[in-house]
Amino acid sequence: MNNLTTSRIIRASKIALMSFISFFGLLVMYSNFTDYASNYEYVGHVLSMDTTQHNLNISYRAITSPMLHHRIYWFIITMEVTYTALCLLGTYHLFKNINSSPEEFHEAKKFSIVGLLIVIFIYYLCIQVVGVEWFDMDTSQIWNAKDWARHIIDFIFPLLIYVAIKIEH
Numbered sequence: 001m002n003n004l005t006t007s008r009i010i011r012a013s014k015i016a017l018m019s020f021i022s023f024f025g026l027l028v029m030y031s032n033f034t035d036y037a038s039n040y041e042y043v044g045h046v047l048s049m050d051t052t053q054h055n056l057n058i059s060y061r062a063i064t065s066p067m068l069h070h071r072i073y074w075f076i077i078t079m080e081v082t083y084t085a086l087c088l089l090g091t092y093h094l095f096k097n098i099n100s101s102p103e104e105f106h107e108a109k110k111f112s113i114v115g116l117l118i119v120i121f122i123y124y125l126c127i128q129v130v131g132v133e134w135f136d137m138d139t140s141q142i143w144n145a146k147d148w149a150r151h152i153i154d155f156i157f158p159l160l161i162y163v164a165i166k167i168e169h
């Protein structure tokens with residue numbers, strides 16, 4: 001009997017893609033914990049707006065307090081740990097339910113979906129909206145992660161749609 005059906009391949013692909021983003025989260029966490037200083041420096045420069053084109057109309061937005069830099073950076077790290085844990089948990093639940101009914105497999109997606117929403121919160125809202133639009137990060141020649149964040153969102157948003165949609169049987 002042939003168990004390799006399109007539905008099984010779709011389910012397996014959702015598990016594989018969730019494992020990819022989980023691995024990305026593990027690498028991000030590793031980087032943040034083993035190279036805190038470099039990543040903190042990035043956050044500090046973006047918040048301080050000290051490497052952006054000087055525009056007096058928006059310079060009031062700068063946050064120059066190192067204490068606030070650390071707190072905001074730890075908020076970001078906490079969100080990254082949270083999305084990684086949820087994506088790992090979601091991958092596990094999808095894998096555990098790969099042979100379950102369509103309804104059970106669909107219900108197993110909840111941790112993955114929440115994890116992916118947190119990824120979008122970090123890389124779209126925090127970096128692209130707040131970093132670029134509020135802190136003018138895109139005018140910095142050194143501390144500009146706009147394109148890097150966009151590439152992550154270019155992967156995550158379609159992944160969220162693909163995982164969430166109920167197309168497997």
